[in-house]
Amino acid sequence: MTTATLQAAPQPRPLTKPTYLADGKTIRSWLLTTDHKRIAILYMISITLFFFIGGAAATMMRLELLTPQGDLVTSETYNKLFTIHGVVMVWFFLIPSIPTVLGNFLVPLMIGARDVAFPKLNLASWYLFMAGGAFAVFSIITGGVDTGWTFYTPYSSTYANGHVIAMATGIFIAGFGSIATGLNFIVTIHKMRAPGLTWFRLPMFIWTIYTTSLILVLATPVLAITLTLMALERAFGVGIFNPAMGGDPLLFQHLFWFYSHPAVYIMILPGMGVVSELIPCFARKQMFGYRFVAYATVAIGVFGFLVWGHHMFVSSQSIYAGMIFSILSFAVSVPSAIKVFNWTATLYKGSIRFQTPMLYALGFVGLFTIGGLTGLFLACLAVDVHVHDTYFVIAHFHYIMVGGMVMGYLGGLHFWWPKITGRLYPERLAKLSAVTIFLGFNLTFFPQFILGYLGMPRRYPVYAPEFQVLNVFSTAGASILAVGYVLPLAYLLWSLRWGRVAGPNPWQATGLEWTTSSPPPTDNFEKTPIVTEGPYAYDAQAAEAELEAGHA
Amino acid sequence: MNEPSARTYLFTGIALLAFLGLTIAAAYVNLGPLNTGVAMAISFAKGALIVLFFMHIRYSKPILWVFVGAGFFWLGIMLVLAMSDYMSRGWN
């Protein structure tokens, strides 16, 4: 469990240990690995593939929406496209993205451990994820599903055509992968921290992964049960949700959103964790109010379970329940705002460097704030009646998911890429793509706020002609966004071979992961590190003095 | 931590089967408003047996009790807030 056993035996050791990448070159050595770092790479490749499947569906939708008529695809195909986009992006990209790629790679490194607590279970999680993905892809290529990613009953359980059960089975199986990953991280963080690494010395990324893992373990089983009940009703006619059979359709929505609202925090909390690492490093400052940010993280995780009814304000849910859910939804914005204020305060009097990861982090803060504030509009009962099921909702959650979460993932990927691969990427090109993504994103989604406010409903390929101009803006933005996403794919792959060698700590960052070589050896550390201070021991004044000396 | 014996597993299994029989029997008797309560009580007893013996919680450290308690507390959140909808629908 620890590296202490390594030093005990005085065997002759090779001077430089092979990196985890060089430790076995065969396909077999990858597919049967229990090394958390290699499993992270497996996830990275898999979710990138799923991202492009989900992205392809989005591209088709944006092309269709260039004109008010339904001229590219039929309404039925359009229904299938947005279902593919939602299911693949939510369960096969966003939810796994930061926890399984950066989390798997970094959690043991950041806490000074050799691996996660259950390395074999970790590999099994990836196989579950891939098996789930295989079901989802099967259901897509054999005709697709047109229920939307929410599978609302009784449509999904009674009337929908297509492979609803296959798709649900895929999500069900992948869910078990999520649960196992969450469990693994919880035990790892409890039991395997290096000597001296107390809870309040943990990097904020670990706090967010810990909270995310709790949500994964507590919420995902409910999703599994809900989808099973839906499948039971569909396959065997057991009356649970269909009113014609004595069921209650709102019960499905309660159960579904009991999972799916916390799932929003599964997606966004790890992004917040990444940003909490990037901002202190590139402002060369201690994090402002570290403990408050840690408490806010846990508070978001807990409050996130109390607000699901805000998805059901116009569903004939009791108005009194709606009021409770509305108030609680306002409450959850408090810890989120604490985080934004603390990041901002961390920047104050910092020695700020605008390197690529920092551009993503700042983008995250701005876009997440817009997404969060428009969430308050939606949490307001009366306003929600007007904008419910319009593009306002689409814009709101894309600001959180894409503007927040994907920016966080890309920022983290750029920050830890030198650690993961040992290579640096071309900085200018990377900055260019970060700016491209920011601009493309806003051009895509800001017009959708206006469209929604004006009343354009979501999930239709045909719309009123007066909405065309804003839709053309949105589609144009999407194509810029696509360029921004393909660029990193190209130059990151390029850097694997031709990038400059990074060295152990190219950003002069604090944190245990930067004390080992890049890429790290299979066992992570030569000997178990001992921690004697808190995280983010940066000194902005010294950094400024150094900069001035450099320029003089 | 002493591990449960094979006998314990056997008795727990038999008790679960007995409760299963009780569930089926209760389904044939109309207890009026008590129907749901009785079914719930039986299933709660079954769940408790599984958690305590099959999942070894009876033999585990306090921290695991905390995690189990948190799980049930979260289940409680789901039930209470969902019921807040069902109970108050007729109010207007």
Ligand SMILES: [Cu+2]
């Ligand atoms: Cu929500």
